[in-house]
Amino acid sequence: DTAVSQTPKYLVTQMGNDKSIKCEQNLGHDTMYWYKQDSKKFLKIMFSYNNKELIINETVPNRFSPKSPDKAHLNLHINSLELGDSAVYFCASSQDGDRLGEKLFFGSGTQLSVL
Amino acid sequence: RKEVEQDPGPFNVPEGATVAFNCTYSNSASQSFFWYRQDCRKEPKLLMSVYSSGNEDGRFTAQLNRASQYISLLIRDSKLSDSATYLCVVNPGSARQLTFGSGTQLTVLP
Numbered sequence: 477d478t479a480v481s482q483t484p485k486y487l488v489t490q491m492g493n494d495k496s497i498k499c500e501q502n503l504g505h506d507t508m509y510w511y512k513q514d515s516k517k518f519l520k521i522m523f524s525y526n527n528k529e530l531i532i533n534e535t536v537p538n539r540f541s542p543k544s545p546d547k548a549h550l551n552l553h554i555n556s557l558e559l560g561d562s563a564v565y566f567c568a569s570s571q572d573g574d575r576l577g578e579k580l581f582f583g584s585g586t587q588l589s590v591l
Numbered sequence: 592r593k594e595v596e597q598d599p600g601p602f603n604v605p606e607g608a609t610v611a612f613n614c615t616y617s618n619s620a621s622q623s624f625f626w627y628r629q630d631c632r633k634e635p636k637l638l639m640s641v642y643s644s645g646n647e648d649g650r651f652t653a654q655l656n657r658a659s660q661y662i663s664l665l666i667r668d669s670k671l672s673d674s675a676t677y678l679c680v681v682n683p684g685s686a687r688q689l690t691f692g693s694g695t696q697l698t699v700l701p
Contacts, residue, residue: 582634
């Protein structure tokens with residue numbers, strides 16, 4: 477019954493590899509997000525995506541690419557992993573994305589370690 | 592200047608204590624404000640929204656000062672279960688633009 481679920485929970489991989497993180501929400505929300513939480517605990521938005529548009533954060537390297545087969549799923553593909561990509565990645569969703577005061581629902585996070 | 596700044600702490604307080612956290616934001620156009628709670632190795636969860644008139648939810652009180660661009664969270668009668676990191680979140684326009692502070696760590700001691 478988890479509202480926002482992401483897999484895997486832990487991901488350990490070598491530099492240069494390509495990996496994916498999957499996310500699914502069963503809340504019927506229109507907007508989904510990927511956030512990165514670094515070692516200093518800052519949560520930074522990477523992407524938001526809804527039926528209408530994909531919003532790309534310009535600070536995110538193009539090695540990161542979101543893919544949304546439908547509005548309930550938003551996967552994150554990462555190519556040519558680098559040491560600095562090590563972080564916790566959170567998927568989240570919200571009802572609409574455009575309204576003030578919207579609550580975000582987060583997945584439990586994927587801890588990525590690049591060796 | 593960071594968009595959202597918080598004292599990282601840690602705040603170590605005894606059970607039953609009252610503790611307050613402040614958060615400042617730089618974007619004067621910010622329109623909505625929140626406190627999220629994040630337990631160790633868990634996802635953030637909404638604790639409460641912060642309204643202009645101030646609002647209270649049980650032992651938690653949130654206040655907003657637009658003129659000085661800060662928000663605060665007051666926790667009364669601290670419980671062990673309040674131990675967590677409290678994230679100040681500011682929204683200048685839409686949910687897509689939410690800006691998170693780095694969090695204030697609270698440990699409530701028995």
